[in-house]
Amino acid sequence: MYIGLDLGTSGLKGILIDEEQRVLAEAVAPLAVSRPHKGWSEQSPADWIAAAEAVMDQLAAHGLSDVKGIGLSGQMHGATLLDASDEVLRPCILWNDTRSHAEAAALDADPRFRAVTGNIVFPGFTAPKLVWVERHEPAIRERVAKVLLPKDYLRLWLTGEHVAEMSDAAGTSWLDVGARDWSDALLAATGLTRDAMPRLVEGSAVSGALRPAPETAVHTFCHALPGAWHQMGVILAATDALNWYARLVGQEASALTKELGGLQAPGRTLFLPYLGGERTPLNDAAIRGAFTGLEHATDRAAGTRAVLEGVTFAIRDCRDALAATGTRLESLIAVGGGSRSDYWLSAIATALDVPVLLPAAGDFGGAFGAARLALMAATGAGAEIATLPPIARTLSPDRGLTAAFDDAHARHRAAQTAIRSLS
Template sequence: MYIGLDLGTSGLKGILIDEAQTVLAEATAPLTVQRPHDGWSEQSPAAWIAAAEIVMDRLAAHGLGDVRGIGLSGQMHGATLLDSADEVIRPCILWNDTRSAAEAADLDGDPMFRRITGNIVFPGFTAPKLLWVRNHEPRNWERVATVLLPKDYLRLWLSGEYAAEMSDAAGTSWLDTGARDWSDDLLAATGLARANMPRLVEGAAISGNLRAALAARWGLPAGVVIAGGGGDNAASGVGVGVVRAGEAFVSLGTSGVLFAANAGYQPSPETAVHTFCHALPDTWHQMGVILSATDSLNWYAGLVGEAAATLTGGLGALQSPGKPLFLPYLGGERTPLNNATIRGAFLGLEHATDKAAGTRAVLEGVTFAFRDCRDALAATGTKLEKLIAVGGGSRSDYWLGAIATALNVPVLLPQAGDFGGAFGAARLAIMATTGAGAEIATLPPIARQIDPSPALTAAFDAGHARYHAAQAAIATLG
């Protein structure tokens, strides 16, 4: 048996699978985000440990005596700062925190960063967060001995090992993404050195073993392997079987991701596309990332006082985009804007605008943001022939129909089951433990395919054009 742990922003999920990759049990524990100032987003690493204890306690009720390996997946980019005694210095600065926009711009102004990492230095990445700490919290900066990504703090607790893997490390702005190694020059440019970083392993490699005390607590055998694992999107790619060139998925989670696997390293930072290492050796991937996907829908649901599922469930058949227009920039945007200060907007409201019209506008706005990502990927030569849909938003057929039509690609919906980050982490645990490779990362059984609606293609093209005009109009408002 194998365990996958996925440390998300809103919760930690664990699954238990057998040798045939059948899910035997799963458990979740919620997490909350603290936002003490505008643009800030933080979590306490102690909350991650508490959540992991809850999840492991619940999985242990199913019997873990045959577990051979544990894989880790997690939210990327978070700056978890430890002192020389491994004490957490301050709350972790999360992926969707935009406070370090000025520091990111400074680093991105140095051509070395794009040349070595293959990416723009986004405010959400880890390196500019460390500069922000140096500039604004000098006492905390002086204490920094080790910088870990969120899931790698869990690894330290589980195994006592300081380790990271390539897919997550690629989102720090410190990795030579083509060489799959830390860049001493980039670290030095931010006042750090290799000694402040965890050692690097591949996602399907062994990073350590479960500590004896924890194994005894949960009834696991001695020597359980801890796999390198993957950043949340790379692990989801492994979970949904998108590990070979030409395969892609769209993730409708808190954030939104358009993810394509690549056999080689083909960066194009000017497009604001993320080019990262995949969780498997000698494999890379590209992503268009939007910061607010289901987060936008949940925000709107809270505004109108109705559950998101109720709002989307009553929409009926796909319609042409209406007059109301929503721009989903609740906390800035990445692909293709790279703008931490831009904020969202509702436009075109009228007396006839009701909750249903507002819901459609929110879904369409996020859909058009995905279309922008599609266009950015296309500029690098990546062509999407079909998409597998994952994440909570994929429960809305209306939303998937809008995406299929706006992007003009079929969207495939897997059969019921967990094919996300936790499942991918468990697959990586199998690989690390047994020596298996990408062949076990098969595509999931598909329940149905949602095709583009030719009758609405022109209307969605026109809606996207309106979206772009509105985008330009609000860009300077902040």
């Protein structure tokens, strides 16, 4: 299978095809454009990453273990400016931004640009944007170590490599189109060297490999049963996050969940449950939690729902990390104190789109398992007794709220990216 990602101005689209070029799955994540001044058009590269994660999450539902390659397409000309640590210095100036019209005209007056690039220097091209930044944002310009086009920032995220291909590079006003290489003279005319530019490849060439991501890996442990193993995603604050919020507002956790009623679509308020760092998939001891989207209408119940949803989305992140290893979940079993809340279990079922099974003695799941091991040891019984415990109820996904939870999870991932930059 093969994935194509198309980073457009209004959204990021993904497609999954097989060897016969048959479409197996499609996914879309919307993007917004910021226009803070007349003629300006900008986007945050962090939004591109969040959109790519959302699209990959959607495609992952179809299984990605057989994917052999990822291709990239996208909007041209945008100036994504990075420092020496590959940190984004400012919002990307997009292809349809016209602020650098005077700078474009000045470059176009230099006959070398048309002669080498074969094109007029338009305001939307990349080179005049760098001149504009030098004139109007000199402190940022001094820190620029790399200039990437939008889809090549996605490539950096995927591979860790600074790479561009010829068709996109031809829209920068820096490419010698005859030589299919960067023009040192044109780069110098805008105060750059080729060290600031990505390596060039042809569009059908391999540009890099997906970088290993051990920080997102799930746990692989020996099972308590002989000859068995299990995979596990771990979050560090689940019911503990609700207990923290209960102490904050001076209520019992059980009272907070009881006042919620039936499952609702997630609201604007989001909660990142990283009260003491996080394990799967972030492996980040420094990250900390946050409420975002707070407004006058945010009351105690909205805060409770945000906490439950934040933990739910952290569980979904674990599910996605498992999916990347080829593991699929068909159902969940809820145990522990959090299993007392039907609202929470319904949210988990809906966000992960799997039924959640509630054992008859859910609060004592660990103790029940330990008793089973004691039974095996005393009687010599084999693993055949390790079937599902007695199930009291099943909570099914609310398909009417699936889209709302998907959208909220995408916002959760975007907030996660933003909060990591502050940790």
